[in-house]
Amino acid sequence: MNLKNIDKFMIAGPCSIESFEQLLSTARHVKSCGANILRGGAYKPRTSPVSFQGLREEGLKILKEVKEIVNLPVITELMDPRDLKKVYDVADIIQIGSRNMQNFTLLKEVGMQDKPVMLKRGISATIKEWIGASEYISNEGNKNIIMCERGIRTYNDYTRNTLDLAAVPIIKSKTDYKVIVDPSHGTGLRELILPMTKASFALDADGVMIEVHPNPKEALSDGDQSLDFKQFEFLMKNLNEAKFI
Amino acid sequence: MNLKNIDKFMIAGPCSIESFEQLLSTARHVKSCGANILRGGAYKPRTSPVSFQGLREEGLKILKEVKEIVNLPVITELMDPRDLKKVYDVADIIQIGSRNMQNFTLLKEVGMQDKPVMLKRGISATIKEWIGASEYISNEGNKNIIMCERGIRTYNDYTRNTLDLAAVPIIKSKTDYKVIVDPSHGTGLRELILPMTKASFALDADGVMIEVHPNPKEALSDGDQSLDFKQFEFLMKNLNEAKFI
Amino acid sequence: MNLKNIDKFMIAGPCSIESFEQLLSTARHVKSCGANILRGGAYKPRTSPVSFQGLREEGLKILKEVKEIVNLPVITELMDPRDLKKVYDVADIIQIGSRNMQNFTLLKEVGMQDKPVMLKRGISATIKEWIGASEYISNEGNKNIIMCERGIRTYNDYTRNTLDLAAVPIIKSKTDYKVIVDPSHGTGLRELILPMTKASFALDADGVMIEVHPNPKEALSDGDQSLDFKQFEFLMKNLNEAKFI
Amino acid sequence: MNLKNIDKFMIAGPCSIESFEQLLSTARHVKSCGANILRGGAYKPRTSPVSFQGLREEGLKILKEVKEIVNLPVITELMDPRDLKKVYDVADIIQIGSRNMQNFTLLKEVGMQDKPVMLKRGISATIKEWIGASEYISNEGNKNIIMCERGIRTYNDYTRNTLDLAAVPIIKSKTDYKVIVDPSHGTGLRELILPMTKASFALDADGVMIEVHPNPKEALSDGDQSLDFKQFEFLMKNLNEAKFI
Numbered sequence: 001m002n003l004k005n006i007d008k009f010m011i012a013g014p015c016s017i018e019s020f021e022q023l024l025s026t027a028r029h030v031k032s033c034g035a036n037i038l039r040g041g042a043y044k045p046r047t048s049p050v051s052f053q054g055l056r057e058e059g060l061k062i063l064k065e066v067k068e069i070v071n072l073p074v075i076t077e078l079m080d081p082r083d084l085k086k087v088y089d090v091a092d093i094i095q096i097g098s099r100n101m102q103n104f105t106l107l108k109e110v111g112m113q114d115k116p117v118m119l120k121r122g123i124s125a126t127i128k129e130w131i132g133a134s135e136y137i138s139n140e141g142n143k144n145i146i147m148c149e150r151g152i153r154t155y156n157d158y159t160r161n162t163l164d165l166a167a168v169p170i171i172k173s174k175t176d177y178k179v180i181v182d183p184s185h186g187t188g189l190r191e192l193i194l195p196m197t198k199a200s201f202a203l204d205a206d207g208v209m210i211e212v213h214p215n216p217k218e219a220l221s222d223g224d225q226s227l228d229f230k231q232f233e234f235l236m237k238n239l240n241e242a243k244f245i
Numbered sequence: 246m247n248l249k250n251i252d253k254f255m256i257a258g259p260c261s262i263e264s265f266e267q268l269l270s271t272a273r274h275v276k277s278c279g280a281n282i283l284r285g286g287a288y289k290p291r292t293s294p295v296s297f298q299g300l301r302e303e304g305l306k307i308l309k310e311v312k313e314i315v316n317l318p319v320i321t322e323l324m325d326p327r328d329l330k331k332v333y334d335v336a337d338i339i340q341i342g343s344r345n346m347q348n349f350t351l352l353k354e355v356g357m358q359d360k361p362v363m364l365k366r367g368i369s370a371t372i373k374e375w376i377g378a379s380e381y382i383s384n385e386g387n388k389n390i391i392m393c394e395r396g397i398r399t400y401n402d403y404t405r406n407t408l409d410l411a412a413v414p415i416i417k418s419k420t421d422y423k424v425i426v427d428p429s430h431g432t433g434l435r436e437l438i439l440p441m442t443k444a445s446f447a448l449d450a451d452g453v454m455i456e457v458h459p460n461p462k463e464a465l466s467d468g469d470q471s472l473d474f475k476q477f478e479f480l481m482k483n484l485n486e487a488k489f490i
Numbered sequence: 491m492n493l494k495n496i497d498k499f500m501i502a503g504p505c506s507i508e509s510f511e512q513l514l515s516t517a518r519h520v521k522s523c524g525a526n527i528l529r530g531g532a533y534k535p536r537t538s539p540v541s542f543q544g545l546r547e548e549g550l551k552i553l554k555e556v557k558e559i560v561n562l563p564v565i566t567e568l569m570d571p572r573d574l575k576k577v578y579d580v581a582d583i584i585q586i587g588s589r590n591m592q593n594f595t596l597l598k599e600v601g602m603q604d605k606p607v608m609l610k611r612g613i614s615a616t617i618k619e620w621i622g623a624s625e626y627i628s629n630e631g632n633k634n635i636i637m638c639e640r641g642i643r644t645y646n647d648y649t650r651n652t653l654d655l656a657a658v659p660i661i662k663s664k665t666d667y668k669v670i671v672d673p674s675h676g677t678g679l680r681e682l683i684l685p686m687t688k689a690s691f692a693l694d695a696d697g698v699m700i701e702v703h704p705n706p707k708e709a710l711s712d713g714d715q716s717l718d719f720k721q722f723e724f725l726m727k728n729l730n731e732a733k734f735i
Numbered sequence: 736m737n738l739k740n741i742d743k744f745m746i747a748g749p750c751s752i753e754s755f756e757q758l759l760s761t762a763r764h765v766k767s768c769g770a771n772i773l774r775g776g777a778y779k780p781r782t783s784p785v786s787f788q789g790l791r792e793e794g795l796k797i798l799k800e801v802k803e804i805v806n807l808p809v810i811t812e813l814m815d816p817r818d819l820k821k822v823y824d825v826a827d828i829i830q831i832g833s834r835n836m837q838n839f840t841l842l843k844e845v846g847m848q849d850k851p852v853m854l855k856r857g858i859s860a861t862i863k864e865w866i867g868a869s870e871y872i873s874n875e876g877n878k879n880i881i882m883c884e885r886g887i888r889t890y891n892d893y894t895r896n897t898l899d900l901a902a903v904p905i906i907k908s909k910t911d912y913k914v915i916v917d918p919s920h921g922t923g924l925r926e927l928i929l930p931m932t933k934a935s936f937a938l939d940a941d942g943v944m945i946e947v948h949p950n951p952k953e954a955l956s957d958g959d960q961s962l963d964f965k966q967f968e969f970l971m972k973n974l975n976e977a978k979f980i
Contacts, residue, residue: 045839047867049874080840081816102834103841104780105815124645124859124888127403132782139784152407153645153859154399155614158372159411162397166404166432169440187411195414195448202447203440290594292622294629325595326571347589348596349535350570369614369643369890377537384539398614398890400859617893642897644889648862649901652887656894656922659930677901685904685938692937693930 001073001092003116003144006036008245009180009207011075012232013039015222016052017059020066025214027070029229033236034245037093038063038072039209043079044221045099052220057086064090075118075209081109088113098123098150098185101133111140118146120182123153123161127170134177146178147171148209151186160188160225163196168203184211184225193227194235201244210235246318246337248361248389251281253490254425254452256320257477258284260467261297262304265311270459272315274474278481279490282338283308283317284454288324289466290344297465302331309335320363320454326354333358343368343395343430346378356385363391365427368398368406372415379422391423392416393454396431405433405470408441413448425452429470435461438472439480446489455480491563491582493606493634496526498735499670499697501565502722503529505712506542507549510556515704517560519719523726524735527583528553528562529699533569534711535589542710547576554580565608565699571599578603588613588640591623601630608636610672613643613651617660624667636668637661638699641676650678650715653686658693670697674715680706683717684725691734700725736808736827738851738879741771743980744915744942746810747967748774750957751787752794755801760949762805764964768971769980772828773798773807774944778814779956780834787955792821799825810853810944816844823848833858833885833920836868846875853881855917858888858896862905869912881913882906883944886921895923895960898931903938915942919960925951928962929970936979945970 012030017023017040027038042059044052055062060076067074073092078084079100087094093116100106101122110117117137121130134145149168151161163186171179183196197208213219216226227235239245257275262268262285272283287304289297300307305321312319318337323329324345332339338361345351346367355362362382366375379390394413396406408431416424428441442453458464461471472480484490502520507513507530517528532549534542545552550566557564563582568574569590577584583606590596591612600607607627611620624635639658641651653676661669673686687698703709706716717725729735747765752758752775762773777794779787790797795811802809808827813819814835822829828851835841836857845852852872856865869880884903886896898921906914918931932943948954951961962970974980 045837047864049839049867049871082840099837102780103838104784104834105817106838124400126401129782132784136784152399152401154397154407154409155369155643155645156371156397156409157647158415162399162407162409163411164399164401164407165410165444166408166437166441169437170403173436191418192411192414196411198447199410199444202443290592292619294594294622294626327595344592344594347535348593349539349589350572351593374537377539381539400888400890402892614890616891642889642891644887644897644899645859646861646887646899648905652889652897652899653901654889654891654897655900655934656898656927656931659927660893663926681908682901682904686901688937689900689934692933 001116003146003178009037009146009178010035010245011037011039011180011207011209012212014213014219015211015226016041016044016220017055017062018220020062022214023062023066024069026212027066027072030212030232031070031072033233034240036072038067038070038074039076040074041077043077043083045079045097060086060090078106078110081106084109084113088115091115093118093146096120101125101130104136107133107136108140111137111142113142116144116146117142118148120148120150121152121167127167131171131174134175146180147175148180148182149186150182159192161186163187165199165203168200168205172204178206180207180209181205182209184209184222188225190225190227190231194238197235197239198242198244201239246361248391248423254282254391254423255280255490256282256284256425256452256454257457259458259464260456260471261286261289261465262300262307263465265307267459268307268311269314271457272311272317275457275477276315276317278478279485281317283312283315283319284321285319286322288322288328290324290342305331305335323351323355326351329354329358333360336360338363338391341365346370346375349381352378352381353385356382356387359387361389361391362387363393365393365395366397366412372412376419379420391425392420393425393427394431395427404437406431408432410444410448413445413450417449423451425454426450427454429454429456429467433470435470435472435476439483442480442484443487443489446484491606493636493668499527499636499668500525500735501527501529501670501697501699502702504703504709505701505716506531506534506710507545507552508710510552512704513552513556514559516702517556517562520702520722521560521562523723524730526562528557528560528564529566530564531567533567533573535569535587550576550580568596568600571596574599574603578605581605583608583636586610591615591620594626597623597626598630601627601632604632606634606636607632608638610638610640611642611657617657621661621664624665636670637665638670638672639676640672649682651676653677655689655693658690658695662694668696670699671695672699674699674701674712678715680715680717680721684728687725687729688732688734691729736851738881738913744772744881744913745770745980746772746774746915746942746944747947749948749954750946750961751776751779751955752790752797753955755797757949758797758801759804761947762801762807765947765967766805766807768968769975771807773802773805773809774811775809776812778812778818780814780832795821795825813841813845816841819844819848823850826850828853828881831855836860836865839871842868842871843875846872846877849877851879851881852877853883855883855885856887856902862902866906866909869910881915882910883915883917884921885917894927896921898922900934900938903935903940907939913941915944916940917944919944919946919957923960925960925962925966929973932970932974933977933979936974
């Protein structure tokens with residue numbers, strides 16, 4: 001996948017892959033609404049080792065099947081360098097999560113392979129540290145990088161994180177990378193996803209990544225910040241009407 | 246001034262009033278570009294008592310003269326309840342600055358008079374604290390309030406503050422007040438003012454407040470974040486073309 | 491009161507003055523345990539205008555009576571310059587609260603009178619801003635200042651605030667002022683008050699300010715962080731045994 | 736090494752191993768002053784891939800030689816699971832750095848081996864996340880854990896980080912682990928190391944980790960926060976006199 005060929009990254013899908021049916025129905029729906037990349041986590045980083053850790057290899061298998069049926073490129077997270085081959089086999093874009101933004105081992109590994117990498121900003125990373133992390137990837141040869149602003153940790157507890165939208169024009173002025181925004185993690189509140197997506201596009205972001213789930217109330221992770229199918233349809237329609245996408 | 250009658254607050258002018266000529270030339274320029282309110286500080290809150298504290302009464306006098314010549318409503322900051330009459334005499338909107346967001350004495354005073362009040366968010370205020378502060382004003386009878394997001398203090402040192410744009414839809418959903426954004430203080434960086442203004446309007450902000458100075462390099466305060474005349478003209482043109490105003 | 495004459499400021503008492511009986515019993519108890527200054531708030535700064543705002547003038551009257559009966563100097567907060575005479579009449583030390591650290595009007599007023607001032611650090615004040623604020627007082631002539639570290643606002647939500655104990659040696663190296671610590675507000679958790687007090691004294695703090703209430707569960711404000719009489723007795727005994735006081 | 740047998744962990748040495756002579760002289764000196772564990776980084780996590788990354792395997796070799804000559808247990812950082820055998824071969828305690836606090840792959844690996852692990856707090860980790868991270872280690876069987884408070888990231892830029900000393904009693908009340916403090920990284924300022932060490936011991940910390948370098952001005956990393964030999968000698972003498980160790 002050549003990132004240059006995509007004008008707007010409309011990435012959508014569930015936080016975690018929970019079942020074949022869940023992912024298939026979500027993939028079909030988001031594609032029909034205009035999403036051009038499917039997200040779905042097989043390996044999930046969680047605060048506690050006893051929380052749901054994702055379906056792991058079973059999740060990757062589901063992701064591969066759904067990808068082929070629906071014909072939509074996919075992005076999924078890599079947490080352990082030893083899983084690279086398995087993830088590479090399925091993913092069109094490899095995601096490095098916030099917690100691993102300075103896992104330099106992992107960064108170098110994805111820098112040595114040829115698929116695009118989406119590097120999420122660390123939860124308290126400075127601009128300098130985030131760009132430094134991207135250089136651990138590009139230094140190994142892979143310059144196909146998407147930077148994803150996903151909110152920073154501040155004293156402000158109304159939202160899950162504080163979306164630092166100024167990072168969009170800053171990173172665009174300092175790098176040649178694509179820059180996207182994750183308003184789902186960035187706010188943690190469903191009702192803020194559409195407005196913050198519009199703000200992102202007003203800032204010339206190259207895309208957004210949005211959590212969509214058939215039934216957010218029953219999601220195994222991040223239900224509060226997931227859109228259901230109707231809400232996602234509404235969002236895409238609204239963005240189209242506003243000519244943001 | 247009835248706030249309901251204004252669709253978009255395009256507030257522009259210098260951080261500090263420095264001279265009659267400085268304010269007059271700025272007022273004429275920003276009006277010709279489409280600004281509908283002139284800003285200009287006579288009383289300046291400063292970290293150190295030996296820094297420039299504003300022209301004070303002399304500044305208010307200049308503000309009054311310029312306002313009459315140019316025929317533009319003005320906003321200026323009140324810091325001390327004992328200056329209320331003097332400020333009331335000139336201001337169309339009375340500004341309460343960030344440092345005074347929880348100066349409850351001052352809030353009650355401006356709640357008891359009949360001119361609109363712009364309440365800037367405290368530099369580390371939560372949403373609850375900011376709304377609580379507005380209630381100290383409205384409780385006294387004055388419900389003519391503009392809430393101004395002006396950036397919060399975080400670990401992130403690339404920008405002067407971190408503009409918390411999610412506050413715009415949040416405050417609009419929880420109050421009936423007008424909500425505007427100050428991208429000058431919110432970022433501290435001239436080149437971010439236009440993009441963050443566009444993002445603010447994409448979030449349905451009711452306006453912005455922008456620092457403009459004839460010669461930012463020689464400004465007595467906040468030069469780095471002030472636009473010069475050409476830059477402000479470009480910003481207004483750009484916002485018009487994008488149909489944000 | 492000459493601050494130089496006091497070696498360790500052991501300030502104790504309720505957050506708010508609630509009744510004559512409450513304050514008298516607390517004053518007698520803390521004095522018997524070795525406290526040398528009584529605290530008690532008559533004017534209380536609160537996020538919402540409909541929360542309990544303190545007994546105000548009635549509270550000052552109680553404070554004066556108790557002070558005379560128990561013969562203990564007192565500290566109480568001034569929020570409004572117009573209340574200065576009333577507060578001056580009772581207080582041995584005038585407290586400026588965190589929310590008013592940059593209420594420059596108030597700072598100048600207490601700088602022009604001759605009683606000692608305790609200046610609490612603003613909730614997100616830098617060292618430079620805190621010292622700058624103290625200069626608004628000293629510039630007017632009053633150099634009898636106590637700086638009080640009371641915790642700063644961070645992402646960390648386990649404690650109410652994050653006590654920045656490094657501020658103690660920093661302020662002591664940069665000023666001639668007394669420096670004390672408020673572990674009650676600084677942590678918000680009763681069980682941390684004793685350890686953080688010991689840490690403060692290990693850093694050569696000049697004292698601490700501790701909330702004590704006859705029945706913390708029924709306190710009108712800050713119950714969770716108040717010690718009951720037995721707990722305060724235990725704390726003082728422990729500090730004595732460790733030779734911290 | 737059984738952590739239970741050590742009363743106070745006095746860990747000292749250079750941030751990075753730079754040469755055999757540098758490490759040997761430092762090791763001899765800190766041992767003579769009473770340190771009981773030598774620190775020295777062979778693998779260094781750095782913001783940029785072009786900064787000095789440590790001597791790596793050559794550094795481990797030097798560490799092994801010096802350890803045998805001076806007869807002092809050593810602690811060194813592991814960043815990549817693939818280096819575990821090499822690090823295990825030399826280290827008495829394996830350090831997991833702040834940036835890797837949620838590198839769950841790495842945590843599980845050190846959980847499956849039998850040497851003690853020191854887990855530094857992530858730069859913006861909550862108490863819950865830090866304890867969660869420790870459970871990734873203990874869940875695999877290794878309960879020989881030292882938790883190291885090393886400062887959190889806040890708005891406060893006077894110190895490099897804000898040492899959250901309340902974490903010491905909190906972690907001790909919630910776990911059975913040893914808890915130590917790193918005042919060098921926690922403050923970034925040489926003159927604060929001694930006072931913050933004393934405060935740590937007043938809080939019953941189980942030890943401290945202190946950077947010592949023969950010539951801090953020429954250190955390849957963290958020179959500003961390193962003590963020279965005389966300063967470390969003074970610190971140890973002072974702690975002894977105060978009966979903290």
